[in-house]
Amino acid sequence: MSTSTDNWETVKKEAEEALTPEIVAFIAECRQEPEPSSRLIDVLHRVQAESGYLSADQLDAVAQLLQVPAATVAGVASFYHFFRLKPRGRFMINICMGTACYVKGADRVAQRLMDELGITWGETSSDRVFTLEGSRCLGTCGLAPVMMIDDEIHGNVTPDQVPLILEEYLQKSRAEQQ
Numbered sequence: 458m459s460t461s462t463d464n465w466e467t468v469k470k471e472a473e474e475a476l477t478p479e480i481v482a483f484i485a486e487c488r489q490e491p492e493p494s495s496r497l498i499d500v501l502h503r504v505q506a507e508s509g510y511l512s513a514d515q516l517d518a519v520a521q522l523l524q525v526p527a528a529t530v531a532g533v534a535s536f537y538h539f540f541r542l543k544p545r546g547r548f549m550i551n552i553c554m555g556t557a558c559y560v561k562g563a564d565r566v567a568q569r570l571m572d573e574l575g576i577t578w579g580e581t582s583s584d585r586v587f588t589l590e591g592s593r594c595l596g597t598c599g600l601a602p603v604m605m606i607d608d609e610i611h612g613n614v615t616p617d618q619v620p621l622i623l624e625e626y627l628q629k630s631r632a633e634q635q
């Protein structure tokens with residue numbers, strides 16, 4: 458009996474260390490509710506908002522503290538496209554692959570981005586500066602082809618402009634590190 462209590466204390470401590478005190482407190486609140494497991498998506502959103510993605514350790518920690526099977530947590534995290542299971546770069550590039558942008562050459566812009574960054578859809582550059590994703594219509598079709606870097610829109614983008622645009626953000630990233 459005391460052994461299993463000791464085990465639980467160890468598991469709990471490790472789980473708490475994988476998350477921030479705020480998340481641990483939030484999960485404790487959820488556990489007071491009649492159906493804590495119904496708050497799983499809420500908890501995962503909060504973890505991702507703080508970390509930028511959901512690591513395997515964090516998923517395990519959520520499972521332990523919320524007392525939900527680890528397979529359920531992993532299943533939910535991988536089912537919903539808004540959860541990220543890999544670290545994202547400092548900047549998120551979203552290139553619109555909607556019809557208007559596609560017709561105006563978004564695929565060629567996307568290919569140039571991939572060539573410059575050495576990554577494909579959903580991946581992060583090796584320097585962790587950029588993550589590349591495709592999106593549906595961004596609502597600015599008049600500027601097609603369009604890409605968004607974090608919340609900044611770049612319109613009428615040509616493949617040849619890609620290196621210059623990337624350089625602008627690389628400089629921002631370097632400045633932040635100084």
Ligand code: FES
Pocket residue numbers: 553554555556557558559593594595596597598599601603
């Ligand atoms: S299709 Fe690209 S912004 Fe609308």
